[in-house]
Amino acid sequence: MINFQVPTKETVSPTNQAIFEQLEKKVGFLPNLYATYAHSENALKNHLDFSAVNTSLNNKEKEVVNLAVSQVNECLYCLAAHTAIGKMSGFTDEQILEIRKGQASFDNKLDALAKLAKNVTENRGKTDPAVIENFFNSGYTKENLVDTIELVGLKTISNYLHRTTGVPVDFPSAPELKLTTIS
Missing domain, CATH: 1.20.1290.10 (AhpD-like)
Structure with missing residues (x-):
């Protein structure tokens, strides 16, 4: 397996920095997998938006x-x-x-x-x-x-x-x- 570093708040875009701050407030910490999505400018926001869509499942x-x-x-x-x-x-x-x-x-x-x-x-x-x-x-x-x-x-x-x-x-x-x- 490759050595894939988890990005920190200082190493991601301003957009992802703001999302990191929201996640830390909501979850209490920044989960590594969410941080990993931030290697992409758009993937973290897209993932969170898709995760929050309305569904018929409780x-x-x-x-x-x-x-x-x-x-x-x-x-x-x-x-x-x-x-x-x-x-x-x-x-x-x-x-x-x-x-x-x-x-x-x-x-x-x-x-x-x-x-x-x-x-x-x-x-x-x-x-x-x-x-x-x-x-x-x-x-x-x-x-x-x-x-x-x-x-x-x-x-x-x-x-x-x-x-x-x-x-x-x-x-x-x-x-x-x-x-x-x-x-």
């Missing part, structure tokens, strides 16, 4: 998608960040681990969402029709489907940015996920 549902996608894409940074955010959203440690596996036995609707997010990501959009049918049967709509796929894309961008740059994770590490295999 915050808990968005975290289900973020966790499932980040697990499939093996992004340690996003898994750490969204484990912390998932806890703030009301998920337990056990529920977060289950969501990362692409399921949520504790809630049928979230289970269908986790399965969809995992399947879309694993199959790069060639989603299993049975997974889509289960999603709709659990009460989700076509609007929810489109918004979920949009969120999968957004999270994948962050996953890829971290996987490519390897900038240090500045959130508490997510627990290792032990996947069971059938022999």
